[in-house]
Structures are given as C-alpha cells and as structure tokens.
Amino acid sequence: MTTPWGEVALSRFPEDPRETLRAWDAADAYLLRHLAARDVPPAGSVVVLGDRWGALVTALAAHRPTQITDSWLGQEATRANLARAGVETGAVGLLTTQDPAPERIDVLLVRVPKSLALLEDQLLRLAPAVHADTLVVGAGMVKEIHTSTLRLFERIIGPTRTSLAEQKARLIFCAPDPSLKRPRNPWPHAYDLPDDVGGALAGRPVVNHAGVFCAERLDIGTRFFLRHLPRTTDRRRVVDLGCGNGIVGTAVALADPAAEVLFTDESFQAVASAEATYKANGVPGHAEFRVGDGLAGVADGSVDLVLTNPPFHSHQATTDATAWRMFTGARRALRPGGELWVVGNRHLGYHVKLKRLFGACETVAGDRKFVVLKAVRSR
Structure with a gap:
C-alpha cells in the first residue's frame, strides 16, 4: 500500500498464496491521505477502531496508536504487518472489542464495520473517552456508509458530515459534543x-x-x-x-x-x-x-x-x-x-x-x- 509516508507491505492472516484479496482498500488509503494533508498530524492518544488487517496502525505506527478489533485474524495480521515493517509490537496497543476502553482519546479513527450494531456498541463504549477537541474521522467504501451509519455518529458522538467520494470510498467527519445525552447501550x-x-x-x-x-x-x-x-x-x-x-x-x-x-x-x-x-x-x-x-x-x-x-x-x-x-x-x-x-x-x-x-x-x-x-x- 502506498501511503503519504512511503510504501507498506501488507498481508492478511493466515497468508495463502492462492488468495488474491488485499489487506487494505481505498478507504484505508483515503483516510491516510486526509490525515497527511492536515496541518497538525495525529497526536496524543490515537485509537483506531475496526482496522481490518492492520493497514492503518502499521502506517501510523510512529504515532503509537491503539487498535481495537473484534477479529483475532485481523489482530494476528496486524502483528505480522508490524513485524514486516520493522515496528515492535509494543509500539502499538492491541485491544479487542471485549477489553476496557481507553480512558482518553485525542484522535479516533473508525473503519466502518459491516455490522451497524457493532458500530453502535463500540461508539457507546468509546464516547466517554472522547472530548470536545478529539479528532473523529470514519472511513469506509461508499456501499458501507448509509444514512443509518451517519445517524449513529450524530446520536452518540456529535454533528456529522461526509466527504466527497474518492475511488468509491468516503470519509465521515464528526465533531464531538460533550453535552450530548447518549442512549443506553443495548448490548449484549x-x-x-x-x-x-x-x-x-x-x-x-x-x-x-x-x-x-x-x-x-x-x-x-x-x-x-x-x-x-x-x-x-x-x-x-x-x-x-x-x-x-x-x-x-x-x-x-x-x-x-x-x-x-x-x-x-x-x-x-x-x-x-x-x-x-x-x-x-x-x-x-x-x-x-x-x-x-x-x-x-x-x-x-x-x-x-x-x-x-x-x-x-x-x-x-x-x-x-x-x-x-x-x-x-x-x-x-x-x-x-x-x-x-x-x-x-x-x-x-x-x-x-x-x-x-x-x-x-x-x-x-x-x-x-x-x-x-x-x-x-x-x-
């Protein structure tokens, strides 16, 4: 994957020579381009939610991000991709969706999951750690982002808008509202x-x-x-x-x-x-x-x-x-x-x-x- 900071070699886990699916997509690349174009790079506590195969945390390893994933295979792919990039695993936090949420989040990057319920649960779990100055950016392919997706961000985090589409990918920009009264988490x-x-x-x-x-x-x-x-x-x-x-x-x-x-x-x-x-x-x-x-x-x-x-x-x-x-x-x-x-x-x-x-x-x-x-x- 070509990133604004150079190329990163990525693979899924387990590696299968017969499998042709990539370990990243246009939404990952779009999100990284957006972050590189900002005047201020990601700083403070950076959390990446739903990073599918570790593409985002591998590219952003210099900022010591924390990955939160529901996938054991995705987590193992992240370990392998970090090692391939010469990054010590300890430089990146690897959490599961069942682990306690970080206490403070300054940058929240969200790969929109297929399950709207999982997005709801995770946003509700992470929202208390988000503050007014937190940078919140979501990413997904156009077919993955629906009106219901944007409503979840608005209902749980704050006012939300989307970017123009690039290579069939789209970004979500959300401005945290600390005064927002959040609903009760219905999960499990x-x-x-x-x-x-x-x-x-x-x-x-x-x-x-x-x-x-x-x-x-x-x-x-x-x-x-x-x-x-x-x-x-x-x-x-x-x-x-x-x-x-x-x-x-x-x-x-x-x-x-x-x-x-x-x-x-x-x-x-x-x-x-x-x-x-x-x-x-x-x-x-x-x-x-x-x-x-x-x-x-x-x-x-x-x-x-x-x-x-x-x-x-x-x-x-x-x-x-x-x-x-x-x-x-x-x-x-x-x-x-x-x-x-x-x-x-x-x-x-x-x-x-x-x-x-x-x-x-x-x-x-x-x-x-x-x-x-x-x-x-x-x-």
Missing part, C-alpha cells in the same frame, strides 16, 4: 428461543454481543441445523466451529451433559456470546471457549464430532477460503471415524469440497435453501 442483547425450535432448546435464553450474526433472532440456517443435529452418544469431544452465539454447541451440551464441547470462533464478540449463552442455560457439562483460527491448536485426531455453519464472506468479499480452512482443520482434528457436520446454503456446493477432502459426503437433510452434509474421516 438476550432473547428466548421460540418454542417451535423443539427439544431441550425450546424457550431457552440466548445472549448476543453486538456484531454477532443474527444477534436479534434465530437465523433460519441454524434453525434448520438444530432440527437435524446428530446424537452425541459415543461422541464425547465435540467442537462448535465458528460458534457465533453458541446455540449449536449449547444444544449438544443440553442433550448430552457428558459431552465435552469446544466453542471456537475468530470473533471475540462471538466467543463471549457463546460463553454467556452456555452459562445462561446452566448446562452441567464441561465446555471450553477459545478465540482463534478455527481448530488451530487442537491436537490431531482428538475430536469426535465437528459442527459448523461456515461464513462465506470476508468483510465485503465473497470467498470460500474460510470454509476450506475450516474443513481441512476439521479433518486433521477428527479421529478416524469422526464426523464433520456442515449446514450451508445449497448453492455454495460444499459437497464438492467435502468429497475432495474426505473422499465421500452424505446429504443428511435439505430443503430449497439449506443442506446439512456429513463427512467421515476414514483414516
């Missing part, structure tokens, strides 16, 4: 599952932190999956891979308290949600909650059953790279005879990848939109 959000879910989950509570997929209702893919989950008899080590709010893993634990369930996701918000959902249901079994890259760190051949609903987007890009990593990680972690169960949109064609990886794939259930697939590790 809890609701009870509908009775028609059936089984032990009917009427059970679910807890969602902001930004988790379908945080306000049960999504139809998970609803379909719940109707076709396998019995866990003799499958004592179970993984809810890409766990989201943990409904699937909690359903397994409720059905078989003897099962050991690992909830894992690359989103800090998701794993916090899964843990809160599990605890809210008072499940007597054993569970582990882990933020990371899928099944990395799980011993080979140590798992009996993996359940997953893979994402097929990386921010605004449609890609199967994440699903492929999840499938290959599951095959490695499963014992011989262990099973991977996948729910997904029918049009994604996951059966092709599973047949290539496992040698066979069985369709357990399907309707016009979704399909549940099973693959067994033979050896």
Whole structure:
C-alpha cells in the first residue's frame, strides 16, 4: 500500500498464496491521505477502531496508536504487518472489542464495520473517552456508509458530515459534543428461543454481543441445523466451529451433559456470546471457549464430532477460503471415524469440497435453501 509516508507491505492472516484479496482498500488509503494533508498530524492518544488487517496502525505506527478489533485474524495480521515493517509490537496497543476502553482519546479513527450494531456498541463504549477537541474521522467504501451509519455518529458522538467520494470510498467527519445525552447501550442483547425450535432448546435464553450474526433472532440456517443435529452418544469431544452465539454447541451440551464441547470462533464478540449463552442455560457439562483460527491448536485426531455453519464472506468479499480452512482443520482434528457436520446454503456446493477432502459426503437433510452434509474421516 502506498501511503503519504512511503510504501507498506501488507498481508492478511493466515497468508495463502492462492488468495488474491488485499489487506487494505481505498478507504484505508483515503483516510491516510486526509490525515497527511492536515496541518497538525495525529497526536496524543490515537485509537483506531475496526482496522481490518492492520493497514492503518502499521502506517501510523510512529504515532503509537491503539487498535481495537473484534477479529483475532485481523489482530494476528496486524502483528505480522508490524513485524514486516520493522515496528515492535509494543509500539502499538492491541485491544479487542471485549477489553476496557481507553480512558482518553485525542484522535479516533473508525473503519466502518459491516455490522451497524457493532458500530453502535463500540461508539457507546468509546464516547466517554472522547472530548470536545478529539479528532473523529470514519472511513469506509461508499456501499458501507448509509444514512443509518451517519445517524449513529450524530446520536452518540456529535454533528456529522461526509466527504466527497474518492475511488468509491468516503470519509465521515464528526465533531464531538460533550453535552450530548447518549442512549443506553443495548448490548449484549438476550432473547428466548421460540418454542417451535423443539427439544431441550425450546424457550431457552440466548445472549448476543453486538456484531454477532443474527444477534436479534434465530437465523433460519441454524434453525434448520438444530432440527437435524446428530446424537452425541459415543461422541464425547465435540467442537462448535465458528460458534457465533453458541446455540449449536449449547444444544449438544443440553442433550448430552457428558459431552465435552469446544466453542471456537475468530470473533471475540462471538466467543463471549457463546460463553454467556452456555452459562445462561446452566448446562452441567464441561465446555471450553477459545478465540482463534478455527481448530488451530487442537491436537490431531482428538475430536469426535465437528459442527459448523461456515461464513462465506470476508468483510465485503465473497470467498470460500474460510470454509476450506475450516474443513481441512476439521479433518486433521477428527479421529478416524469422526464426523464433520456442515449446514450451508445449497448453492455454495460444499459437497464438492467435502468429497475432495474426505473422499465421500452424505446429504443428511435439505430443503430449497439449506443442506446439512456429513463427512467421515476414514483414516
């Protein structure tokens, strides 16, 4: 990426030679050009919210910024990009969306997230640290910035306006108003599952932190999956891979308290949600909650059953790279005879990848939109 201060070599994490997606976009570049054009460079406490792969904090490392992200993969990419640029990781603060907010913010740079709820939650958490002289600038692609986005900035921080578009990117300028009466933070959000879910989950509570997929209702893919989950008899080590709010893993634990369930996701918000959902249901079994890259760190051949609903987007890009990593990680972690169960949109064609990886794939259930697939590790 070419910045006003020189070129920076950037990559996503984990690096994949087959993947062509960049670790930065026009919005990152636009924001950096704007900062360089100001008479006064960023000074004081600089906070970068939602920096997707570390492009912004790497370029601004001289100002010792603090990054706040919901993505474990994004945080690891930042570490790698800082090291590649010769910057010590200690020169940049690396926080998650679950960490306490900084006490004072003099410059707040916001990469607008896909989730409006996550933006709302994070602005409400950071607003007390913002003061009248804080420089607040948001950035995003034109398709990511809506009227509702600007209203959030106005409602939580202060008067807001936007820039002209450049290379399909736009900036948001917000003037902090310390006298603004902010709304109560509605996150995390809890609701009870509908009775028609059936089984032990009917009427059970679910807890969602902001930004988790379908945080306000049960999504139809998970609803379909719940109707076709396998019995866990003799499958004592179970993984809810890409766990989201943990409904699937909690359903397994409720059905078989003897099962050991690992909830894992690359989103800090998701794993916090899964843990809160599990605890809210008072499940007597054993569970582990882990933020990371899928099944990395799980011993080979140590798992009996993996359940997953893979994402097929990386921010605004449609890609199967994440699903492929999840499938290959599951095959490695499963014992011989262990099973991977996948729910997904029918049009994604996951059966092709599973047949290539496992040698066979069985369709357990399907309707016009979704399909549940099973693959067994033979050896």
